[in-house]
Amino acid sequence: MTVRRLLAETGSAELAEWLAYEKLTGPLGGARGDVQAALIASVIASVNRGKGQRAPTVADFMPRWDRTKVRKSPQELFRMAQMANAALGGGFNTTTP
Incomplete structure (x- = not known):
């Protein structure tokens, strides 16, 4: 899969989630x-x-891969995912059902 196709078929929120996951676990694959x-x-x-x-x-x-000495809290990880999502041009759904 090319990067262009990946970006066309995958939303920024999903990419941000994978980025956050990869930061925790190391490179995928x-x-x-x-x-x-x-x-x-x-x-x-x-x-x-x-x-x-x-x-x-x-x-x-x-x-x-994670060179930080202090583990990040779930709130910090969520904030990092939000920042990655914003950097990839994604928006935020702030309404709750």
């Missing part, structure tokens, strides 16, 4: 590749470590 690459890197580093050095773990080579 790429997480498996990250684990695989980290596993290979940890094995290579392990067999090449010096005597007495700690064996590296897979976690040592995993990219950290």
Whole structure:
């Protein structure tokens, strides 16, 4: 799917939701590749470590997508989703049924 088609078929609210989800969980679809690459890197580093050095773990080579030390509250995450929605040209439905 091209970006043009994605933007034509997906509303800004949905894109903002996916953006917020991706910020929490890391890139969609790429997480498996990250684990695989980290596993290979940890094995290579392990067999090449010096005597007495700690064996590296897979976690040592995993990219950290959420680099914030403080977890965001649901309200902060919602505000971020609103900002992304606005940046993508979306509007807000403020009426409640």
